[in-house]
Amino acid sequence: xxxxxxxxxxxxxxxxxxxxxxxxxxxxxxxxxxxxxxxxxxxxxxxxxxxxxxxxxxxxxxxxxxxxxxxxxxxxxxxxx
Amino acid sequence: xxxxxxxxxxxxxxxxxxxxxxxxxxxxxxxxxxxxxxxxxxxxxxxxxxxxxxxxxxxxxxxxxxxxxxxxxxxxxxxxx
Numbered sequence: 001x002x003x004x005x006x007x008x009x010x011x012x013x014x015x016x017x018x019x020x021x022x023x024x025x026x027x028x029x030x031x032x033x034x035x036x037x038x039x040x041x042x043x044x045x046x047x048x049x050x051x052x053x054x055x056x057x058x059x060x061x062x063x064x065x066x067x068x069x070x071x072x073x074x075x076x077x078x079x080x081x
Numbered sequence: 082x083x084x085x086x087x088x089x090x091x092x093x094x095x096x097x098x099x100x101x102x103x104x105x106x107x108x109x110x111x112x113x114x115x116x117x118x119x120x121x122x123x124x125x126x127x128x129x130x131x132x133x134x135x136x137x138x139x140x141x142x143x144x145x146x147x148x149x150x151x152x153x154x155x156x157x158x159x160x161x162x
Contacts, residue, residue, distance in 0.1 A: 013143055013153075057136045062094055062162075072094075072162040076154035081143075 013081055015052030017061070020079035022050045024068050039067035094162055096133030098142070101160035103131045105149050120148035 025035050036046035040063055048054045049064070058072075065075045106116050117127035121144055129135045130145070139153075146156045 011140060014139060017139065055138045055140045057138050058095060058098065058142065059092060059136045061139065071157075073154045073157035073160075076152075076157055079154075081153040 011052070011055070013079075014055060016079040016081055017056075017076070018050040018052035020075060021064055021068070024070060024075070024078065025050075028068065030068075035064065035067055039063040092133070092136070094160075095136060097160040097162055098137075098157070099131045099133035101156060102145055102149070105151060105156070105159065106131075109149065111149075116145065116148055120144040 021035075022032075025032065030038075032046055032050065033043050036043040039046070039060075041049070041060060045054065045060075046064075049056050049060070061075070062072060065072050068075070070078075102116075103113075106113065111119075113127055113131065114124050117124040120127070120141075122130070122141060126135065126141075127145075130137050130141070142156070143153060146153050149156070151159075
């Protein structure tokens with residue numbers, strides 16, 4: 001089974017999730033850096049997550065959704081996933 | 082920032098997700114092996130995902146939810162996440 005490349009994980013679902021995170025962040029008036037810090041995620045990793053370039057793990061998405069006070073299911077619903 | 086150990090990722094959220102996957106799988110009368118094969122996921126990895134022992138990636142949860150004909154948001158809602 002071919003492991004997705006670790007450098008850059010292209011998928012429309014990851015892009016949709018990243019766009020949803022970015023939209024909710026902006027609605028809350030947060031900068032990407034502030035969200036990264038609140039979520040305890042490296043700032044450059046946060047940028048790649050928002051651009052949909054990372055096959056992010058559940059616990060990291062959970063950190064982001066918690067920092068946005070969003071349930072995981074709501075965040076995925078927002079991303080239409 | 083301390084990376085969760087790669088050997089075994091304990092978290093109640095991962096356990097809740099694993100239990101939800103198992104419950105939906107059983108409702109559909111699928112064996113764990115059949116779900117793993119349909120999802121294109123290694124069978125032992127599938128077992129660890131159901132036991133909540135893996136900080137699974139979004140694309141792998143997506144493979145499982147697709148194999149169960151469940152949207153990601155529905156699966157996370159089922160897990161009360």
